[in-house]
Amino acid sequence: MKIVLDGMGGDNAPGAIVKGAVEAAKLIKHDIYIVGRKEDIEAELKKSKFKGKNIKIVDAREVITMDDSPVKAIRRKTESSMVVGLTMVKDGQGDIFISGGNTGALVVGARMILGRIEGIDRPVLASIYPCLGGEPSLLVDAGASSEAKAQNLLEYGLMGSIYMEKVWGRQQPKVGLVNLGIEESKGTSVTKDAYQQLKAASINFIGNVEAREVPVGACEVIVCDGFVGNVILKLTEGVAWNILKLIKNKLMRNVKNKLAALMLKSDLKSMKQEFDYEEYGGAPILGVNGPVIKIHGSSGVNAVKNAILKGIPYGQENVVEIIRQSMLDLEEIIEKDEEE
């Protein structure tokens, strides 16, 4: 398997990207292709003193920056690490592309270069959502499009279910629709339609889910539009970090509690880790003709390493092909329904 890595994407590129690749390369036999300015990647590789043979460099002279306009950047910077990397996956020279670069450009680039899977109206960025004291869920849409039609929400549920099953090994993952209440009749016209479509699909749809239940893993695939998804991700982070901060402050308030603080330090640290996106291997773009993973712009060595390791099943499990097949099956069902 060939893993393609954007060597120039993110705040810590190429240093952290190369170091993360080296850490992963020591653990796996697959080839890792780092795309970017050859001399920069080589210099970093030399620093790492890596002796293995499974890291290769693909020269790409341009870099898409965080300030670049997505569509323009993909069209004009044809020699950029991002465009070159995505093209490798398109041409079968790579099995998965991983990037910490400009999110908008990566989503647009994936759509333009790899193309949408037949039957999919809108590819989407999904995000791993850290649940409290349990296994993480998948949130779709994580903020790619602020609005969604019922059909888009159906697609998010289908693709998310396939991804969690094939990549995370979940059996019949529970798919839930974020809504105002659990009753079928709740919500907007869009969520009401989406409810009916998700209910009819061949997935384990558990119905509407209230936001209160999301952090405890009530569903493994959290379906919502990108506006709500953005609120869920950022609010969870805001509430969690601030509570931990408050607790720390309360602990430090007086001498009596300083003792308790010391005792609790390791517990709080482990809780912070549960909220650490770096542990989870990045966010998949679903609905395009090839596996693509977005990692945070601020990703460090560990995040890059984890994205590579967690990316392997996404590259190997034919997720794209299974999504394509499920969309064809869905069309057949709809056509049959219409004939009857």
Add this chain to the structure above:
Amino acid sequence: MKIVLDGMGGDNAPGAIVKGAVEAAKLIKHDIYIVGRKEDIEAELKKSKFKGKNIKIVDAREVITMDDSPVKAIRRKTESSMVVGLTMVKDGQGDIFISGGNTGALVVGARMILGRIEGIDRPVLASIYPCLGGEPSLLVDAGASSEAKAQNLLEYGLMGSIYMEKVWGRQQPKVGLVNLGIEESKGTSVTKDAYQQLKAASINFIGNVEAREVPVGACEVIVCDGFVGNVILKLTEGVAWNILKLIKNKLMRNVKNKLAALMLKSDLKSMKQEFDYEEYGGAPILGVNGPVIKIHGSSGVNAVKNAILKGIPYGQENVVEIIRQSMLDLEEIIEKDEEE
């Protein structure tokens, strides 16, 4: 001032309502009118051994239940405590109405019986949002309508600002629009329009606010549609309670930490209190011709007492009149703009 209380609304009615009224009546000189089945209220009042003269009973034979359909209930149950209480405010026999009954019916009843303030397209339920380690904010819309037009979001910002200034004593309260990012260009067509309208209004609009900043009180009036508002309220609750639960469990895990647990017990308890809606005196309905406050269906004695005490400035400060005037001013500005 005459405070009108729905004696039959909520899970703990009439017991907790009467007890809460008694606790409040001991502290204030205003009259409290409890509306409901006379014999039931009298029996509860007798139990409380209250000797004051500022609690009065208004007989109302019907009760609107949680299962009643809002519009039907308001139209048909004309002898219900809710309809009788709202009518008292409409007729000037009461200055504020407080109810823990069916939320939908209360919102519909307020609109139908008191009527919308001239110029207001949509009255709304606002909710006090407990910020972490700081003063609470006001969230508008708290879930009354799942969708909103730009004009509605403008109204929410205006009314919320007036409410926080007059009832909570905030000077030029900071009004923020919940959005995907802080840039003016972010969000849906609705949030983009709302941004421009809020920016032009005579309020302290601080621009877009990301969900991450909401729990730390980045703005004192949080403007969003009811779907997003519902997600913010419920997710905050879900994340906060579950983190506190996790911490408690981690503390209890071993003997070493049991000591720490004892030391921290009071700290955790005080944090829980910060999230306790009972402390904040209920949720105002804004945009109708009279002050109305919704308290939780599960409200206990303390919640009822606080709602009465916090309700006093809402009843006294002419909030309704100020909202009406600000809508007239707004119309003048718009007309002037159009003439130019």
